[in-house]
Amino acid sequence: MTESFPLAVIEVAESTVSIKRVQAFLLNEEVASAATQEGSCGKITTTLEGSNKPCECRCSLNDTELVKDPVNTKISDKITTVDTVDRLLEKTGGPTSKKSIVITNVTAKWMEDLPKNTLTDVSLDVRPGELVAVVGPVGSGKTSLLHAILKELPLNSGSISVGGSVSYASQEPWLFTGSVRQNILFGQPMDRNRYRQVVRVCALERDFQLLPHGDRTIVGERGVTLSGGQRARISLARAIYKEADIYLLDDPLSAVDTRVGRHLFEDCICGFLVGKTRVLVTHQLQYLHTADDIIILNNGAVEAVGTFTKLQNSGLDFAKQLELEVGETMDDNLNRMSARSSDDCVSQCSANRLQHQNSGSSEVSSVAGSIPEMAAEMQARGSVGSRVYWVYFSAGGNCMVILLVFGLCVLSQLAISGGDYWMSYWSTVEEHRLIMSEANSGSSQNVTGPIVNDTASYQDSNSGYSATTDVAEWGWLPSRETCIYVYSGLVASVIILSVCSVICFFTMCMRASINLHNAMFTSITRATMRFFNSNPSGQILNRFSKDMGTVDEIVPLTMIDCIQRGVLYSLTSVPHCKV
Numbered sequence: 288m289t290e291s292f293p294l295a296v297i298e299v300a301e302s303t304v305s306i307k308r309v310q311a312f313l314l315n316e317e318v319a320s321a322a323t324q325e326g327s328c329g330k331i332t333t334t335l336e337g338s339n340k341p342c343e344c345r346c347s348l349n350d351t352e353l354v355k356d357p358v359n360t361k362i363s364d365k366i367t368t369v370d371t372v373d374r375l376l377e378k379t380g381g382p383t384s385k386k387s388i389v390i391t392n393v394t395a396k397w398m399e400d401l402p403k404n405t406l407t408d409v410s411l412d413v414r415p416g417e418l419v420a421v422v423g424p425v426g427s428g429k430t431s432l433l434h435a436i437l438k439e440l441p442l443n444s445g446s447i448s449v450g451g452s453v454s455y456a457s458q459e460p461w462l463f464t465g466s467v468r469q470n471i472l473f474g475q476p477m478d479r480n481r482y483r484q485v486v487r488v489c490a491l492e493r494d495f496q497l498l499p500h501g502d503r504t505i506v507g508e509r510g511v512t513l514s515g516g517q518r519a520r521i522s523l524a525r526a527i528y529k530e531a532d533i534y535l536l537d538d539p540l541s542a543v544d545t546r547v548g549r550h551l552f553e554d555c556i557c558g559f560l561v562g563k564t565r566v567l568v569t570h571q572l573q574y575l576h577t578a579d580d581i582i583i584l585n586n587g588a589v590e591a592v593g594t595f596t597k598l599q600n601s602g603l604d605f606a607k608q609l610e611l612e613v614g615e616t617m618d619d620n621l622n623r624m625s626a627r628s629s630d631d632c633v634s635q636c637s638a639n640r641l642q643h644q645n646s647g648s649s650e651v652s653s654v655a656g657s658i659p660e661m662a663a664e665m666q667a668r669g670s671v672g673s674r675v676y677w678v679y680f681s682a683g684g685n686c687m688v689i690l691l692v693f694g695l696c697v698l699s700q701l702a703i704s705g706g707d708y709w710m711s712y713w714s715t716v717e718e719h720r721l722i723m724s725e726a727n728s729g730s731s732q733n734v735t736g737p738i739v740n741d742t743a744s745y746q747d748s749n750s751g752y753s754a755t756t757d758v759a760e761w762g763w764l765p766s767r768e769t770c771i772y773v774y775s776g777l778v779a780s781v782i783i784l785s786v787c788s789v790i791c792f793f794t795m796c797m798r799a800s801i802n803l804h805n806a807m808f809t810s811i812t813r814a815t816m817r818f819f820n821s822n823p824s825g826q827i828l829n830r831f832s833k834d835m836g837t838v839d840e841i842v843p844l845t846m847i848d849c850i851q852r853g854v855l856y857s858l859t860s861v862p863h864c865k866v
């Protein structure tokens with residue numbers, strides 16, 4: 288009870304906290320659900336890139352009713368402002384299945400308390416197989432529009448229906464720790480033919496030759512070992528490797544130079560993905576003339592929709608803005624190209640260096656010996672070395688402190704064992720005292736006879752208990768008061784020594800934990816970037832959370848238990864040794 292009850296209280300408290308956390312997590316707002324609808328719309332499913340799990344996407348009946356004549360009218364046939372509901376109504380007719388994406392009067396913002404909407408009354412439709420370019424100034428809501436299509440951005444009003452599975456390449460390339468190949472496949476089965484095509488259209492062949500282990504090269508956490516352009520192209524390759532009906536590409540051309548950008552646009556977006564619905568957010572306005580439709584966003588609203596020629600000929604201000612932006616983008620590209628070329632040069636130099644060290648690697652590394660492995664977390668097994676103990680205790684204090692703490696621990700255990708020993712001695716003394724007093728008086732019927740050969744015998748007729756005592760040996764017995772005083776003294780010393788030893792011991796352990804943590808933290812803050820490149824942050828966090836938790840909580844308790852039991856067993860084994 289005394290041992291388990293406090294533990295039970297701790298467990299209950301911790302469980303309550305955990306349950307509350309899980310409850311808070313489960314009560315979080317759900318991502319707006321889309322659905323699967325069968326029927327005239329066909330099967331409508333949205334699948335995010337990299338996820339085999341379809342998230343549901345429902346095309347509302349209203350949307351279906353809105354679209355009445357999908358075949359004869361194209362968005363590009365006229366420049367449209369934001370009254371797209373009317374436009375949709377004008378053009379309506381066909382089933383939603385004819386449209387890949389239908390956005391109707393969408394107003395949305397990232398946070399409820401924001402004064403301005405991120406998207407305001409946006410209405411669009413994208414037909415299957417179209418290449419739609421989304422352009423606009425920085426912060427105009429292009430990425431947010433894609434997030435709204437992905438159901439990541441909650442809608443305040445309006446609806447979005449998506450006809451088909453979706454693959455998404457984000458603006459910020461995202462890579463996980465693993466090989467380049469794993470990053471591209473992202474858990475999907477290897478289709479060598481498709482994989483080769485993807486590698487080619489994403490201009491990764493040359494990179495695979497430069498990388499030390501080709502596509503088996505470990506990219507490090509978030510792709511730290513790769514250049515920005517390589518990260519962007521691998522991210523794009525992952526998005527297009529996935530078979531999908533709709534590809535949402537968020538500015539994939541911005542991180543590459545003009546030559547590679549043109550290759551990606553022509554071979555990948557217009558070549559490999561031809562026939563698929565593509566929504567391309569871009570600042571590279573030189574490619575706009577190829578797009579079937581251009582959507583100009585400004586301040587979260589659709590400013591114009593149309594083909595490049597229509598927009599240019601419209602005579603509206605935005606067309607001038609478009610021309611201006613094209614000019615600016617060209618200049619930007621030139622600047623970026625020079626920056627990129629130095630970046631790629633650095634990356635190429637380091638790759639070349641690595642290649643020299645690992646000559647023989649190829650595009651698709653098939654040589655088993657050259658396949659790199661992810662550095663696994665190391666864990667020592669077997670007995671703990673004396674150096675570990677020394678490092679731990681020396682982190683808690685100097686030799687004097689350690690000796691003092693251990694001395695107090697031993698003394699407190701000695702006092703505990705002494706109390707037990709004295710109690711047993713005292714009960715024996717009381718027994719002999721009884722026999723002696725009865726034998727000396729000779730009045731008791733329990734005394735079997737007089738003292739013979741210095742031996743007094745005693746037998747209780749009721750219980751059958753019998754005992755003899757050596758009068759010579761037990762001639763002197765400590766008085767009862769003495770026994771009480773000695774026992775009280777031992778109990779007091781047990782209390783004082785136990786409290787002191789526990790306080791000193793846990794203070795020492797706490798100082799050891801703090802000093803070890805600080806030493807680790809100092810080392811981390813002074814580590815080179817190479818350390819962070821080769822050690823995933825998860826592993827580093829593990830050292831600070833789980834391992835430090837063990838040092839804080841489990842090591843001191845286990846150690847004090849070990850010391851107390853060790854001293855106890857040593858003391859109990861001493862009499863046996865003497866025998």
Ligand SMILES: Nc1ncnc2c1ncn2[C@@H]1O[C@H](COP(=O)(O)OP(=O)(O)OP(=O)(O)O)[C@@H](O)[C@H]1O
Nearest residue numbers: 397398405423424425426427428429430431432458
């Ligand atoms: N995840 C988010 N959470 C909160 N606000 C966001 C989030 N993403 C974007 N925003 C806000 O939404 C607005 C539109 O941003 P968005 O990224 O959509 O613009 P953009 O047109 O894609 O810009 P860029 O051309 O720089 O990529 C910005 O004011 C931005 O601060």
